[in-house]
Amino acid sequence: xxxxxxxxxxxxxxxxxTTSGNLSSEDVDNFLPTSLxxxxxxxxxxxxxxxxxxxxxINRCKNLVLESDQCxxxxxxxxxxxxxxxxxxxxxxxxxxxxxHPRNKSSGVSKRTVRGHHLTLQPLxxxxxxxxxxxCTGAIWCVVQAWYECDDCxxxxxxxxxxxxxxxxxxVVASERGNYELEICPEIGLSSQKYLCAECKIPMPINREWSxxxxxxxxxxxxxxxxxxxxxAVVPARVIHNWDLTPQPVSQASLQQLRVTSRRPLxxxxxxxxxxxxxxx
Numbered sequence: 001x002x003x004x005x006x007x008x009x010x011x012x013x014x015x016x017x018t019t020s021g022n023l024s025s026e027d028v029d030n031f032l033p034t035s036l037x038x039x040x041x042x043x044x045x046x047x048x049x050x051x052x053x054x055x056x057x058i059n060r061c062k063n064l065v066l067e068s069d070q071c072x073x074x075x076x077x078x079x080x081x082x083x084x085x086x087x088x089x090x091x092x093x094x095x096x097x098x099x100x101h102p103r104n105k106s107s108g109v110s111k112r113t114v115r116g117h118h119l120t121l122q123p124l125x126x127x128x129x130x131x132x133x134x135x136c137t138g139a140i141w142c143v144v145q146a147w148y149e150c151d152d153c154x155x156x157x158x159x160x161x162x163x164x165x166x167x168x169x170x171x172v173v174a175s176e177r178g179n180y181e182l183e184i185c186p187e188i189g190l191s192s193q194k195y196l197c198a199e200c201k202i203p204m205p206i207n208r209e210w211s212x213x214x215x216x217x218x219x220x221x222x223x224x225x226x227x228x229x230x231x232x233a234v235v236p237a238r239v240i241h242n243w244d245l246t247p248q249p250v251s252q253a254s255l256q257q258l259r260v261t262s263r264r265p266l267x268x269x270x271x272x273x274x275x276x277x278x279x280x281x
Contacts, residue, residue: 136157
């Protein structure tokens, strides 16, 4: 019974994207406006570009956006490229201020260990898969931004967010705990959390009409929207006691823990609930 969450359809995590353009992978891969043939506009892929070169490319791209037709595929592509150029410029400025920035050749920083995460610097690649920072929930622009991914639990974050990581590696937590939570949604109430997010500890406003607090069905704790993205997963306790394999809303921390342990033989049904075999074929 270890493979409770092996089906990726039950393990989704996708916060609201803040990027513009809404380009499909087909648009990006198969359409290249002739106006972008200029070498100066390809600087988003050039690690050696200077600030002045990037500023010129940004101004040129702005003009091309204004010259293009509204709502056209070309304009969407140009806007996307303009965002990439601005992010590249921001990365260059951050690298100048931070000696440990991976864009500095002398830093030698390709691996980091933070709160049990074994973070590896990822290459700059244009990806058709949307990725989001597990700390700030912002979109990761893989083609221009320096970002890391944990080799053990797939935690992703921007380089600039590394120093602010709060969540411990799910692999470490699962290894130390050694078992699942066996009680169904052990809720203790938001008041016992002092109306703070269980992970990042930010205050969560509560009123009669609206609340930002989101309950994790695995731990029974409440989280803010930055720590609980509305993802769902099969909860082991519900399977053990009720044979309920319906995905339930869980926090990102719980989701990563369930993913890490999805193929581990942690559940002995004959010992935990022997009567289940007489009720379920």
